[in-house]
Amino acid sequence: xxxxxxxxxxxxxxxxxxxxxxxxxxxxxxxxxxxxxxxxxxxxxxxxxxxxxxxxxxxxxxxxxxxxxxxxxxxxxxxxxxxxxxxxxxxxxxxxxxxxxxxxxxxxxxxxxxxxxxxxxxxxxxxxxxxxxxxxxxxxxxxxxxxxxxxxxxxxxxxxxxxxxxxxxxxxxxxxxxxxxxxxxxxxxxxxxxxxxxxxxxxxxxxxxxxxxxxxxxxxxxxxxxxxxxxxxxxxxxxxxxxxxxxxxxxxxxxxxxxxxxxxxxxxxxxxxxxxxxxxxxxxxxxxxxxxxxxxxxxxxxxxxxxxxxxxxxxxxxxxxxxxxxxxxxxxxxxxxxxxxxxxxxxxxxxxxxxxxxxxxxxxxxxxxxxxxxxxxxxxxxxxxxxxxxxxxxxxxxxxxx
Numbered sequence: 001x002x003x004x005x006x007x008x009x010x011x012x013x014x015x016x017x018x019x020x021x022x023x024x025x026x027x028x029x030x031x032x033x034x035x036x037x038x039x040x041x042x043x044x045x046x047x048x049x050x051x052x053x054x055x056x057x058x059x060x061x062x063x064x065x066x067x068x069x070x071x072x073x074x075x076x077x078x079x080x081x082x083x084x085x086x087x088x089x090x091x092x093x094x095x096x097x098x099x100x101x102x103x104x105x106x107x108x109x110x111x112x113x114x115x116x117x118x119x120x121x122x123x124x125x126x127x128x129x130x131x132x133x134x135x136x137x138x139x140x141x142x143x144x145x146x147x148x149x150x151x152x153x154x155x156x157x158x159x160x161x162x163x164x165x166x167x168x169x170x171x172x173x174x175x176x177x178x179x180x181x182x183x184x185x186x187x188x189x190x191x192x193x194x195x196x197x198x199x200x201x202x203x204x205x206x207x208x209x210x211x212x213x214x215x216x217x218x219x220x221x222x223x224x225x226x227x228x229x230x231x232x233x234x235x236x237x238x239x240x241x242x243x244x245x246x247x248x249x250x251x252x253x254x255x256x257x258x259x260x261x262x263x264x265x266x267x268x269x270x271x272x273x274x275x276x277x278x279x280x281x282x283x284x285x286x287x288x289x290x291x292x293x294x295x296x297x298x299x300x301x302x303x304x305x306x307x308x309x310x311x312x313x314x315x316x317x318x319x320x321x322x323x324x325x326x327x328x329x330x331x332x333x334x335x336x337x338x339x340x341x342x343x344x345x346x347x348x349x350x351x352x353x354x355x356x357x358x359x360x361x362x363x364x365x366x367x368x369x370x371x372x373x374x375x376x377x378x379x380x381x382x383x384x385x386x387x388x389x390x391x392x393x394x395x396x397x398x399x400x401x402x
Contacts, residue, residue, distance in 0.1 A: 047142050048345035049120045051336045055347075056094045058114035059325070060124035060134065061148075065102030074102070074126055077148060077325035079314050081123065084329035093336055095329060100125050108133030115141045121348040122146070123328040126321075128154045135159040144348055146331065148324045152197060155372030160353060162324050162366070162374055164298075166194055166248060169276040170201030172296040172378045173246070176392055178209035182244040182272050186237035187216040188230070188257055189248050198248030198276060214240035221253050230260035237266060245271055247293075250278025255287040262289035280320075284383060291385060296378040298323075298363035299394040306362045327361035334359055358398055365398050 049055060059081050062074035078097050085095045098114060100107040107130040111122055115137065122138050125131055128151030138145045139158040147154065150163035174185065187202055189195035199216055206212050217233040219226050237245060245266055247257050254275070262268055268289050275284075275295035284290055297303075306326070310318035332348070339347035346352060350370070358367030364377040380392035 049339070049347055050345065051339035051347050052092065054092055054094055055336060056096055056114075056117065056119045057121045057123060057329070057332045058111070058117075058119035059095060059097045059328075060100050060107055060110055060114070060122060060130075061097065061126055061325070062102035063097075063099040065100075067102060070102045070126070073319060073321050074099075076319050076322040077124075077126065079325070080310060080318065080322040081325035081329045083310065083313055084326040084333070088329065088333040090333050090336060093333060100130060102127070102130070104130045104133050107131075108137055111137040115143060119143070121332055123325070123332070124148055131159060131161075144350065144353060146328045146353075148321070148328070151193065152373055157372070160368045160372045160374065162328055162368075164277050164376065165373060166197040166276055167201035167204070168373070168375060169296045169378065170198050170246075170248070171205040173274050173276065173294060173380065174202055174205035174211060175209050176296075176380045177244050177272065177274055177294065178206075178211045180272075182274075183209075183211035184214045184241055184243050185211060185274070186214055186233070186240065186242035186245045186266075186271075187248070188233050188245060188261060189216065189218050190221040190253055190257075191218040192221060194278075195248055198246070202246055214242050219257070221249075223256055226253070226256045226260055230257070231264045234261055234264040234266050237271075242266070243271060244274055246274045246276075248276045248278070250281060251283050254279065254290070255283060258287045258289040258293075268292060279383070280381070280388070285385070285387070290383050293383045294380055294391065295383075297381050297388075298376065299379050300381070300388065300390065302363045323362050327359075327363075327366065330361060331359045364394055365396070367398050 059078060061077050062070045063078060065071040065074060081095060096114065098110040100110055107125045111134040114122060120143060122134060122143060122145045124147065125134055126148045128149040131147045131149050131154045135145055135158055144158045147159055147161050148163055149161050150165055152165055152167055155161045185202065187199055189199050195218060203213055215236040217229055219229040245261060247254060249257055258273065273290055273293035275293055277297055279295035280297045306323055307318045310322060335347045335352050353368050354370050358365050366374055366376045368374050375398055377394040377398060379390050379394040381388040382391050
């Protein structure tokens, strides 16, 4: 097993990022190619995109949101998107960045503006609450959207979500646990959208892995709420013979949940503690009960490489969410390159976005599904005292059944 230092993917580590933008107006990253003097681009059928001419891709992110964490995250995504545009070095793709300020009405209005300016694909917005309005505008114009949300409920129609989904992470960890004989899973989850999504995920995952959920209990995400619900949950889990407990939380909520579940009698030496991607943070290492626990995460080596490149470019640590901006621009570039090779006039169509072979992102392969969700290659990591170990590497490719 490979031992690696811990990685802390927080949305709030992007303070001081370079190239922040204070205006609602768009900024542009391009090396635009224009027809020779006296020559104009040929007329195209409605809805077509000529990949050999200038193609505008719009990025909608909260650069100046009132919430400092959201603004930091938005600037990080924008910086990573710029980095991807430079790496692509495509003189015919123009990336225009719009500041939504974290406001749903602004996001919708800017989506309309971007389409009016000729955008053929929309990347963003950052949050699920802002995505619906953008999707309505884009759908009416026949344009697809790659949202950065992790909320699977906003997917569908023109909206494809690119965030790391708790349902997909749950499938990965449940499948691995079941392969190790851990087939009776107790779930202690926060009463939140994320926690509910994780519960749905595990209930679906056990069906295809000859496992079962023996007990599930939600808790208010407060110290007192976790304390009061842990004891009856542990009693029910022990009575049901649970051999694994899934704790789909992060930060202080995870630390409290792990500590109280351990204190009330689910010994981590006897019952395997499992988590999701939110475990991939330094705070996880600070709770003794979580030592030895397993969770899914992107390939740490790839994440480290991306983080080093980002730091070299911008002089700041990249929050985990930044990679979504990089990947979205890379997807757009890969689709344009394919369209030129194939002489296609629909580079950003549904069939192209959902191609079977998927795409190569900064952290490995990803694929968009017809329902608007995504699949990504995930490793299984184990919590150790000084960091995380790779127990099961991320696959190099996504099989059709994965």
